[in-house]
Amino acid sequence: MFKNVIVRKPGKSISEGITSNGELGKPNYKLALEQHKAYVEALKKCGVQVTVLEALDKFPDSCFVEDVAVLTKKCAIITNPGADTRNEEIKYIVETIKKFYSEDKIEYITFPGTLEGGDVMMVNDHFYVGESARTNIQGINQFINILEKYNLTGSKIELEEVLHLKTGVNYIENNTMLVSGEFINKEEFKDYKKIIIPKEEGYAANCIYVNGVVIVPKGYEKVEKLIKSAGYKVLVVDTSQFKKIDGGLSCLSLRF
């Protein structure tokens, strides 16, 4: 069960977020704010307490709080984002994390290691970590060493196409994963039940499971149907403005 969620409102600078999806146009700030509000409402329906942080206009991607920390049952790990323009975002999350974790349970990834939370997928007490353009092997090794101090485990997953691990694969409990593209036949995931995301709905591989509910992005009806027919309760949230800068449902929150 998750009790808490941390989110950060998008700022006006969201139009300048990093993107590989430039053809979709720039996010509209007002619409992004509305969508963010609806996202928070959906999370509240899942029974969590939501801490909403104010926008940080200096950092166009700072609404994607998932990347700056990994919050486990036993410790908090402040990451070290590999994207230069995002690295300093970590400074602005620590104070909030201190409200939930005592200082001796707060750990840090440090240079030359880099790691972003979007590359970390939690499956019970195990954490899969994608080696990506943002997360390097030193970062992964530091992360696994930290986990082991707390009796948790981690392992590396090599990525070929996606920005972050969770861009393409997400765990929705019940031994089940949503898998797309390069993850459909991944050896490391062979023992999980899989819901295969159709290619044309690849963006919807990034759903989140929160206390019995799967939150699915709006406009991906095939995925919505597949998840419902697997027996899950579903809530739908529009993330079209975040998609324009490569962001999805998981990136927008820290759930713990």
Ligand code: CIR
């Ligand atoms: C970035 O490139 O960092 C942002 N525009 C998108 C971050 C998405 N975060 C995630 O997948 N965890």
